[in-house]
Amino acid sequence: MKALAVAPVFIPLITLLIGIMLRPYHQQVKVVSLVGAALLTLVGIRLVALANADVVLAVQLGGWEAPYGITVIIDRLSAAMVAITGIIGLAAALYGLVREGNPDVLRNFHIFLHGLLAGVCGAFITGDVFNLYVWFEVLLIGSFALIALGGGRRRLSGTMTYVVLNLLATLVFLLSAGLIYSSTGTLNMGELGLIFRAGEAPPAATLAVVMMLVSFAIKAALFPVFGWLPASYHVAWTPVSALFAGLLTKVGVYAMIRIVTLVWPEYGQAHEVLLWVACATMLVGVLGAAAQNEVRRILSFHIVSQVGYMILGLALASPLAIAGAVFYLIHHIVVKANLFFIGGIAARMTGSERLAAMGGLYAKAPWLAILFAIPALSLAGIPPLSGFWAKFVLVKASLADGFWWAAGVALLTGIFTLLSMSKIWNETFLKAHPQGEKAIRIDDEMRWGWWAISGLAAMTVLIGIGAGPVMEYAIAAAGQLADPVVYFQAITHPGGR
Amino acid sequence: MLTAVFAIAFAALLAPPLARRFDDRAGWLLAAVPLMAFIWFVMQIPVIARGEVVTATLAWVPALGIDVAFRLDGLSLLFALLISGIGALIVLYAGAYLSDHHHLGRFYAYLLIFMMAMLGLVLADDLIAMFVFWELTSVASFLLISFQHEKAVSRRAALQALLITGGGGLALLAGLVLLGIAGEGWRFSEIDIDAVEASALYFGIMVLVLIGCFTKSAQVPFHLWLPNAMNAPTPVSAYLHSATMVKAGVYLLARLNPVMGGEQGWSDILIAFGATTAVVGAVLAIRQTDLKRLLAYTTVTVLGQLTMLIGTNTTYGLQAFVLYLLAHSLYKGALFMAVGAVDHSTGTRELSRLGGLLKIMPLTGAAVGLAAFSNAGLPPFFGFIAKEFAYAGLIQMGITGWIVTIAMIVTNALLLAAAGLVFIRTFLGPQGHYPREPHEVSVPMWLGPMLLAVAGFLLGAWHHWPETWLVNAAVQSVARGDVDVKLYLWGGITPALITSLITVALGVFFYRFRHQVRLQIARWRVFWGVSGDLIWDRFLKRVFEFAALTASAFQHGSLRLHLTLLSLVLSSVVFISLAIGGPALFTGGDYAALNTPAVIGSILALAGASAAAVMRGRLALVAALGASGLGLALFFLAANAPDVATTQLMVETLTVVFLAFVLRSMPAIPRVADEGAISRAAHILISVLFGLAVAGALLVVANVPLAGNIADWYVQNSYPGGKGGNVVNVILVDFRAFDTLGEIVVVALAGLAAASLLGGGQLAEMTRKGEPEFGSVLLRQAIRPLAGLLVLVSLVLLWRGHNLPGGGFIGGLVAAVGFILVVLTFGNYQARALMWVRPTLLVGAGIGCAVLAGVIGLLGGHDFLKGLWFFPLGLPLGTPLLFDVGVFLTVFGSMMNMMQRLAGRPV
Amino acid sequence: MLGIHILLAVGIAAFANALDPMGIVGAFVLVYLVLKLGARLIRTGSYLKRLELGIGFVAWFAAEIVKASLDVARIVVASKVTPSPAVITMRLEDKREGVATLIGLLLTLTPGTMALDYDPDSGEMAIHALNATSVEEVERGIRELERRLLDWMHPERLAAAEADEVA
Amino acid sequence: MEWLAALTAGGLAGIGMWLLLDRNLIRVVLGVAILGNAINLGVLASGRFAGSEAAFVTATTVPADPANALPQALVLTAIVIGFGLFAFALAVLKSVRESHGVTTTDRVTEITEEPAPDIEEVGLQIHQDDADHHHDAEEVRQ
Amino acid sequence: MNGSLLPWLASLLVLAGGAFCLLGAIGVLRLPDCYSRMHAASKAGALGAVLVLAGLAAASSGAAAMEAIFALMAVLVTAPLAAHAVSRAAYLADVKPVVGKLGNVFDDERTADAQAQSGQEPPRV
């Protein structure tokens, strides 16, 4: 158990380590990467199984009791996030098995991938504010390395924007972590939650938490501080964009969910602000997407709008709404990553990612069309795919609490999403290729990528068709978040569950 | 029921391989599936007619109370029969119609998916399950309309249909959710009607549900997608856009009529929209010269009429609704299929080119004739009874009814004229001019229309059959109370009969003078202006314009603007928080006294930073930055933080080194000032605000006494627990070693990332003699021992770090400084020869040590990163030391890695 | 030999429980005296000679620094004295890089002069002088430094010179 | 001393932001460094400056009034992390200068808003980096 | 010798150190060119630091005093090295020293070099 609790960080770290050591041996690095990602996935699944049996894994690292030592704690939400991270990591590693291109860069991809995964998993399992900062930095530097991967003027430009804006965000996080300690005397999230829930937090602590939420909001790309995302995501190499799209913003969302549910379990002022922010995020994101004419630009803006849904769930604060946010989180990571993967394959086949220059894939690659349709429809919330349930729960939660306008925005966003997705569908798949059928390239270079997208699409369908257990899990996770007795116990009674 | 739905879904999956294997003969195989479903439903007729219901439930999302709950009652059965029956015929028909199409399998699949969805829709008792199938029909419809995807019009039509029905679907979802909330249940059959009527949500539910139904059933103003959808292959038009899908909206209206129909508003809206739709559809229909479009508009009309009939909520009205629904499905399905056959056979659907086909295509002609009669509402066809009841239903309503009746008469007359056009103009009269040599079509193509048309006749002629077995149960499902159902062909001279006669007369008149009518209608230009696709296009254009405007507000591509926004948001969040807290936040602090070094450090830090802010030379910038860092280190020292101060010094030194090497290839910064005074003022303002925000936040927070005793615990436990005297270091390598683990990963990745970004090309560029600036003999002679000293010092720092200032970080940084000196003076090659191992391996080894230190605890049955100590020869060795060695190696290796890349000369 | 000396000094200081700079210096002097007394016995004459030269050099150098520092202080503080800097070159007696480095560093450490560059082929050192009224003056100072250093490093040189004188 | 730290951190943060908002990437990168310093100072201040001596203990003695060691450890971590990130920012600066020829941010970013080029996805073109390959190969030999 | 003299010596050294630091600073401000200023910085400044460290060594005892001496030696080694490195680099970069009547012996050579190999790097040693 003790090993299992740290395994989500441990496995990517070891993989990273072996990758660094084996750097000159490109093929071996790829194999190691694949194995590492697969192991992480297995660990994630095991953790989910444990969490589903209502086990909250909590470990005091180094054996130092909380709040002095760092707590690692894996509840339902964390377990699910780790599992999804493993799956997306595995998909990216699969996609990264391509042979075309600079072998050094491909090798570096696998190394940095695991750096990123270590950071992401660390952020998911830690129960300590400053430690969260540290793992955020790990994933940040991993993402820096990844976004620049492959070089070129355009990519570098996007990298610059991404780096500078994220550095600012990260510094704000650091400051707020300091302020948290300064105003509450603790860095332990559980204790922080107890202080707030007991009403003992000074106004300064509120300020600190608000500041921290702003930094998370930047990471999560919420309105109005999302500008960095659509300015940079579209320049990266496909699996990198996919990883970012799937995982990175969600770490911000995860952190927001974690902190907000801990410190403010009841609907209040902060939630009201979040509600407005969520709605604005949904709308602006989806409108921004409608104005785009390139696959990844459309998808990038959609990340923004979709994050709005998750924050909507968080803002509503009811157990059902939180469950919706959790479900949305799980669903969206899979779907959005897959859309980027598929977009990349489509771009490779058609030779461009500008919609105008694409086309003809419906006829030439019908399987790709089906594989695209699944996540695209899911994103738009078409039943019975995963996105429908996510959206349904949020709409229901909004309406149940009387926030009909929020539900309206959510639904309106849905129709615009459908518009964007069908735009890509029409232009990329249905329309004939402007340069004729011959311009479409079909080879088996991407065969590993196909495994990745097929697997993710299957997951989307599964989460949709088999929404029962997943929803049950999400609701139970929301229950844990709303009433984190176990969480507090795990922290205040080290070693206990 | 579940089996039927799943079997069809399964057939859809099988369709492509089957079609590949058997070509168009696959249709016979595939049609067997809906046929069997049809037979099963037929077998349920007696059960349902007894007033029973058949249910089947499959748990889906129990956590939300949502199941795939099917419930077969009269209304569902009626629809299920139509869907499966016509479906089977359509599958057959499609096989023949598209026999030469290379994606026939795909077509079958879509068609069967649609069939499955439609069946699920009408069978579902669960609100949400119904919605799931509802949306699936939209998607399947999209795929079918865009089947001929190479045509731009098809794509546009498909998108239009998807957006309109999809948008409506979302409104419907909201409506259903509200209904579920208000009705305290997720089953149609369990909704608490009284609760819904009493609910404040009633109006909202109604509007939302109606939007959903109206979009799906092509009610004005959402009707425009339906005619455009005729771009789909004819089997699609026949099935989806006449017999089934468009009826989904009507179905739901009927299904909800018992729940929602209690309020007058419901009826009024349905009648108003239904009537308008009927009129618009009919008027537009008569204008068409394309047979298929003509039929499409008549479908719009009928949908309007059906809506209107539900709205009547009278005995006759609801009976008429059921009858009409059945009749229309039969004859419209037949007509569409027949038109498709004509198109297939002659190569045209233009009225002006058609004529005299009866001799060539007698079977098709016969089917069309029968269907057209039913369409025209002539006795003894089923259509007649339907029309009769419709009039009766409207008349029952009183004044409103009469007004609407007029609409009904006009539209029915126009429909009659249209039916005339279809049959008379196409099959009678002189031979037309055809692109192809016409011929009678194959069996699957005429079988469908013929069966449907004959059914229309039979049901009319032997109307007690449907009355007993179908209509009664269906009407009971639709009506709010019990309704006495009695069908008749001849009910005496009733107002309804008279109205029927007027209709027929008017219809004949319209047909006779169709050219004049068309001319007359063509004059109503305003009407065309608002009803066409123009609005749609304009609407979409506006939407995209607005979207572009929104996007451009955030997609300006300027880093400065992004930063400005971020900064303003951050500042304002702080200021708002401060404002809420009020001035009390800033008073009553327990401040530690100032000390002079801190003040000096502070001044130096600020002065250096300000210098960097205004100077433009590269060197000046770097020097100012260095001074600032020095000042900060002094402050740290004054704050009794020697480890931090040392680290700051090291880091500042390396910052200067790296900056110097990166900046040497760059020119001085051309201009420091902004372009304009306003821009400059804004620039200053934003910076000042941000600075104030940071200062403000810190002031407030430092103003509260520090809660908790954590700090004390660390001091008390440092030696007994962590075996170290340097509390900071013990925290780093033991108490909070997990932080440090993450941190060295950052450092390691930063080095690798810089290397990856800069590539290795420049590494080789570096001269063997080192940097020219360091080529001095004196330096070369002196630096070797100095570097050796530094490495020695670094090892000492590492060793003693647990008890005195130092440790892995500082040690690693000092060692790096030593090696950087070597690199600068003797070049990379010598440095690497000296180091004999590449930096990345050092980094790997470092992380390895740190992880190993963590794992040892784990292997010993303790927690990860547990510090274990043993004292060989009295030396304090332990896993924290190993961890610190890992830190040392990682930092050292990574710094070397960075140096090698950053110091490379520009290419 | 120096190592043994220091080791002895440290050991004795530790023995006397005075392991601090003063204690060590004291012990060092003590050991020196003992060595001096027993020079004939244990043949440490040449080492002691070098040690004395070294100490002499250090003392001389320290005095030079203080003297020259005051000079520089005068230049810096006095409002009227304007320095007259110059860049000059001079050829070193011993062209070895190690020696040149030592000389360069030492002359840099003494106020008033600073090594700018050294060409090992020609043995020429470029020197910046803060206040040079004449080249000779600067050169003389440096020559003295060079001489004392070389004497210390090569006592046999000194012996040879003495022999010359005698001759 | 807390307020001095707060004001200093605020001042540094303001200057850092001023630099971040500059049009030239060089100064932006410097801004990152200065802002980082500001925040580090702020974090250190979060532990207050009450202690009168550094937090060092021995087997037998514990100082009566030690400085708060926890934020020191945190800041130390943050400094090193910040340096790693700064080094990467420098690498970005260097490669931007090399590939774009300018360091004016607006001129660098304008390229990202241009339509996507026709790509040869996998998209990892072999650029100057191929020397890295040789480098590694050479290291294997060593 | 140990009891009363050392504290006074320490005070003297520390004061002298402070004075030399100040002197060096003034020199850095007042002297005419970077080379001259380097003199002030690296000599007066270094002497200042060295004296303060020596004062510390005198004022304390044991390991502290030893460490102070170690620091002192470190300053003695690095200060001239830094002065040399910086002034040489400045010289290579063609920063002209302000010279008195004795002038710059390199000036003539430089001119000749420049004519011989115009546009090339200055001669290196």
Add this chain to the structure above:
Amino acid sequence: MSIELAGAFWVIPVVVVMLAISGLIIVVRLFKGPTGPDRVVAIDALTLVGVAAVALGAMISGQIVFLDVAVVLSLVAFLGTVAFAPLFRKSEQNRRERARVEGEEEAGQ
């Protein structure tokens, strides 16, 4: 660490003031330049004053750990100073470069 300093009550403040003034004076030079090497000279002087200040700090606080900082500072300050060397550039080259970039800037607008 025990410190025995005669007249410490006035010696230390005097030296503190001296060092503070030194620091400020050097910062003035740092700002004024005018050439790069001038600034580097200032940095060099500043670090040396810094070493003195840290040593003084050790004296004031009586903590030996401060001295460790002085050691490290004195050792690495060298690199901190000499690293500027690559940034020295011939003034002519400097001027031309600046002109070129400014021209580019204007062309770009």
